[in-house]
Amino acid sequence: MKVLGIVGSRRKNGNTSYLVQQALDSIECKEIETKLVFLSDYNIKGCTGCEGCKDTYKCVITDDMQKLYPLILEADAIITGSPTYFYNITADMKAFIERLYCFQVFAEDDRSVWSSINEALGGKYAVVIAICEQNDKKDMGFTAEAMSKPLEGLGYRVVETVKILKLFKKEDSLKNQDALEEVKRAGEKLKKTMILRKETKEKFKSY
Template identity: 45%
Template sequence: MSMKILAVVGSKRKNGNTAALIEKTLSAFQNSEDFSVETLFLGEMNFVGCNGCEGCSKSNQCVIKDDMQRAYILLREADAVIIGSPTYFYNVSSDMKKFIDRCYCFTNYMPGNRSVWTSEFDSGPRKFAGYISICEQNNVDDMGFTPQVLQKTFESLGFRTVFNQKVLHCFKAGEVNSKSEPLDSAEANGVSLRETMLLQGK
């Protein structure tokens, strides 16, 4: 049975830098019977942000019926996720923020002490994650919270981080395709994720 990779593109641009880097990362899994890959383009999905209703608190099932319902199935089935977002005002894109907030339904909190929580993914086989953040500026500080938001979110949900790639000075759509260093790094990150998953599967 093949292991499942879910890639999530948090940019509106299907031919943008985020999508290009994720595609390069996924190249490590091509032509392998050990893996299957699916990509979600958040800009094509019809979904809203979390409304804080707590309807998921007893069932881990979000009560909002939109395109996130399919995403939940894919996240639950995934053995690894690759999450990418451009940087908007020192943070993830608005679509990525909505996506992250809607992952709240995977968590379980201790009654009377919400500083204690677990994720439904804490049990069962370990899941893995890799992150890609893109920024138009030249200084990593100008990425703000983007890399940390991606990593802390999925680590809190029980995913083990394999890589967290930070790519600077990319603004125009597809500009990263002319830059060998981030493309090579993305491909190497994909190989690291692939080998980590295969090692666990032994």
């Protein structure tokens, strides 16, 4: 099985990078491979709403998101991490999520009926990590929800949403034991969920 960590901060050695990596480290095992990507290494434009993906589920924009689609499709779970930028996710994370639109499927005659490629493939899992500087959760705004809501719509069950406050400087997360514990716990929960699903699949075959 595979888990893809996706970092929406441009500070490669900042808080989001460190905490997403820590979550991945708590998952890596014989059964699960992990990989981390920094969205800042990719040139990803926002969705244009052209509907060019409607029949093929493939985005027609020829930018670096094309390099990420295969990684997303082969991952059984993803961990998205973003710092709060003005009460919301970063522009990089927003563009990345918009471009997952090609995996959402709507009924021809009724836009209120939808599914997704992930649901068609049996469902996937996600963990969401949101990080902000302020002490009060309200100053984190919609950061966590701006990731979890679209991911749920795209057929990812969000098994854990981690909200970490009071991290400002790049190295703040290194000194924050509680933050470290929280992301590790979320990673371990994701790992257990994935293993439970695998075991259930094997057991159900012989039912």
